[in-house]
Amino acid sequence: MSRIQIEAATKRFGPVTAVDAVSLDVADGDFLVLLGPSGCGKSTLLRAVAGLSPLDGGRILLGGTDITHTPPRERDLAMVFQSYALYPHLSVERNIGFPLRARRRPRAEIRRKVAEVADVLDLGALLSRRPKELSGGQRQRVALGRALVRDPGAFLMDEPLSNLDAKLRTATRSELTQLHRTLGSTFVYVTHDQVEAMTMATRIALLNEGRLEQLGTPSQVYDEPASAFVAGFLGSPAMNLFDAEVVSRGGELRVVATETDVPLGVGGDAPTREVVLGIRPEHLVRTAGVPALQAVVRLVENLGSEELAHCTVGAAKICLRGPRPLGLVTGDRVGLTAAPEHLHLFDRHSGRRLVWQPVPARLDAAPV
Numbered sequence: 001m002s003r004i005q006i007e008a009a010t011k012r013f014g015p016v017t018a019v020d021a022v023s024l025d026v027a028d029g030d031f032l033v034l035l036g037p038s039g040c041g042k043s044t045l046l047r048a049v050a051g052l053s054p055l056d057g058g059r060i061l062l063g064g065t066d067i068t069h070t071p072p073r074e075r076d077l078a079m080v081f082q083s084y085a086l087y088p089h090l091s092v093e094r095n096i097g098f099p100l101r102a103r104r105r106p107r108a109e110i111r112r113k114v115a116e117v118a119d120v121l122d123l124g125a126l127l128s129r130r131p132k133e134l135s136g137g138q139r140q141r142v143a144l145g146r147a148l149v150r151d152p153g154a155f156l157m158d159e160p161l162s163n164l165d166a167k168l169r170t171a172t173r174s175e176l177t178q179l180h181r182t183l184g185s186t187f188v189y190v191t192h193d194q195v196e197a198m199t200m201a202t203r204i205a206l207l208n209e210g211r212l213e214q215l216g217t218p219s220q221v222y223d224e225p226a227s228a229f230v231a232g233f234l235g236s237p238a239m240n241l242f243d244a245e246v247v248s249r250g251g252e253l254r255v256v257a258t259e260t261d262v263p264l265g266v267g268g269d270a271p272t273r274e275v276v277l278g279i280r281p282e283h284l285v286r287t288a289g290v291p292a293l294q295a296v297v298r299l300v301e302n303l304g305s306e307e308l309a310h311c312t313v314g315a316a317k318i319c320l321r322g323p324r325p326l327g328l329v330t331g332d333r334v335g336l337t338a339a340p341e342h343l344h345l346f347d348r349h350s351g352r353r354l355v356w357q358p359v360p361a362r363l364d365a366a367p368v
Contacts, residue, residue: 002076002153002186003028003063004049010057011044018044020210021058026154031180031187033201035194037233041210042190043158049188050079050156062153078147080157084139086131086146093118093127096145117145120182121175137168144179154186161196173200194234198222206230226353226366228346231278237308240284242316243348244277246270253356255343258314259294265340266356275354278344281308281321284336291335293318297328311336 004026011019019041026032034042047053049060051072059068067075078099086095093114094101100110118124121141131139140160147155160176161169177200180187191197197204198218206213206221214226225231231239244257246264253264255277262277284293295311295318302324309320309328320326320336328334345354353366 003061004154004186004188005061005064006045006049006058007061008058009045009048009055009060011041011048011053012056017210019048019055022207022210022212023058024205024212024215026186026188028186029184031177031189031200031202033197033204034188034190034207035197035204036192036207036213038192039209040207042192042207045207046156046158046188046190050077051075052079076153078150078152078155080143080147080155080160082159082162084131084143084163086139086142088131090130091127092123092129092131092134092142092145095131095142096123096127096149099146099150113149113151114145117149120148120179121145135168136164137172140164140172141175144176148183152185154188157187157189159191160189161191162193169196176200194236198234206233208233224353224366225278225344228276228278228351231344231346235280237281237319237321239278239280239344240316240318241276241278241346242313242318244275246273246275246345248272255345257316260292260313260316262292262338262343263340264343264356268356274348276346276348276351278346279318279338279342281319283338283342284318284320285322285338286326287335287337289335289337292337293335295320295334295336297330297332297334299330300326300328309334 006022006024008021008023009019010021022045034045036042044053048055059066096117097110097114118127121144123141123145126138161172164172173196201218203217204221205215208229214221214230221230222234228241232241244255244260247254247256248269251267253266253268255262293313295313297309297311299310301308305324306321307324307326309326311318311320347354347365355364355366
């Protein structure tokens with residue numbers, strides 16, 4: 001079993017709390033991505049799981065066994081670093097086989113396992129080369145092979161693709177995803193790149209300032225962000241977010257702000273409430289009818305198959321995304337709308353997602 005349970009993990013560096021009581025349950029065979037901006041605590045949390053950064057509070061279990069105070073070498077985990085950490089004087093074959101030699105495994109077993117790993121990672125033709133003779137992508141695969149040869153309970157990866165160029169990063173991302181499916185092993189993967197998270201993960205844990213903002217599948221965190229932070233972090237461009245109020249008018253709830261009057265598609269009579277309205281750029285559409293938003297186009301960007309129109313709605317800045325050509329130019333006044341199911345509301349003060357409760361009629365924070 002390679003289930004990893006993180007219970008109220010806390011790590012401090014002087015007065016700074018880098019990881020703040022984070023709890024996660026990583027199922028056997030899961031591909032969990034720790035996602036967030038620089039300095040959010042994701043690498044610190046991964047290093048704590050590996051045993052390289054002892055916790056100040058909480059505990060970590062692997063397969064039901066408490067490993068909080070177990071030395072790194074005795075944890076059934078394999079770490080893949082951003083810098084690859086290959087031995088420059090050793091061949092690819094000896095780099096991959098190093099963990100087995102360190103454990104004094106028989107030579108025949110080492111040769112067999114190195115050959116098996118080289119076959120999986122397509123490294124058979126490179127076994128006699130030194131790291132300096134390899135490309136960045138090949139070095140990354142060697143680092144993966146060195147972890148894989150141990151047949152560990154789980155793999156821990158700290159931004160392993162960040163040193164690769166865009167094309168190679170895309171190719172290696174696909175290889176890693178396929179490798180996970182082939183092995184069925186548990187992966188815990190750190191990145192600040194949302195594309196990596198969305199395309200590779202079975203679940204995403206999004207961190208902010210050491211705290212867990214949301215845990216869910218890629219679809220869940222994108223389609224139902226638990227907070228304004230999650231909504232603003234995921235997406236390229238990010239979700240449009242601006243201050244507004246929810247009001248009841250004629251038995252219908254509407255979101256209103258300067259040049260904004262959006263029906264929520266639900267009936268009810270509730271007190272006026274300050275909110276943050278969120279709409280993803282791809283969910284905004286032009287309308288010839290009564291517009292929900294009156295926008296002024298400030299800039300149009302050509303992305304090839306798509307265009308981005310950067311607009312203002314009152315004092316708020318928003319972005320519209322759609323197939324090229326949008327038919328907009330700088331200075332145009334355009335009416336926009338969005339379907340009620342594509343509207344997101346967040347509490348103005350806490351930032352948490354709000355959902356409509358018809359009985360009694362009110363907006364409540366969604367469960368975390």
